[in-house]
Amino acid sequence: MRKPPRENAKQAFALVLLVALTVGAIAGPTGLLAWAENAETLEQRKARIAVLTEERDALRNRVDLLDPNGADPDLVSELIREDLGVIHPDEIVITLDGE
Template sequence: MRKPPRENVRQALALVLLVGLTVAAIAGPTGLLAWAENAEALEQRQAHIAMLTKERDALRNRVALLDPEGADPDLVSELVRSDLGVLHPDEIVITLDDE
């Protein structure tokens, strides 16, 4: 028995749709091929976030040390001397920057 032409068209459209969905699942922007790239990008962003978090925490600590209510005398002295340039020739300033 031959299938009616309408049934053949339906099956052809279903096959085209199935092939299209399969191609999208493999090669699409969220497909299997993009999975490794997305995982690598995620690792890079997490490392960048960790670095920014460390930098933010260091800045928070420095702000806390400069609180007008109870500023750290050593840090205040260091900042005033470096900003005003009032170091004695025999003085050595040691800074602990992570850079």
């Protein structure tokens, strides 16, 4: 018993569609092969976020030390001396505990 040509065309179209979906699921931009690459990219971005968070926190601390209502005198002195060009590269800053 032979199938009508129209039925064969439907089955061929369904087969082509199924193969295309399978290839997309495996090799597509969100497929199985892309998972490893996406996981690696995610780890790199998390590491970059950690570095940027540290830099942001350091800058936030510096800004807090320069608050006009209670600026840290040592930092202000250092910045003024640096701007005026009277700081020397071989200077050493000694901090005293308890201050």
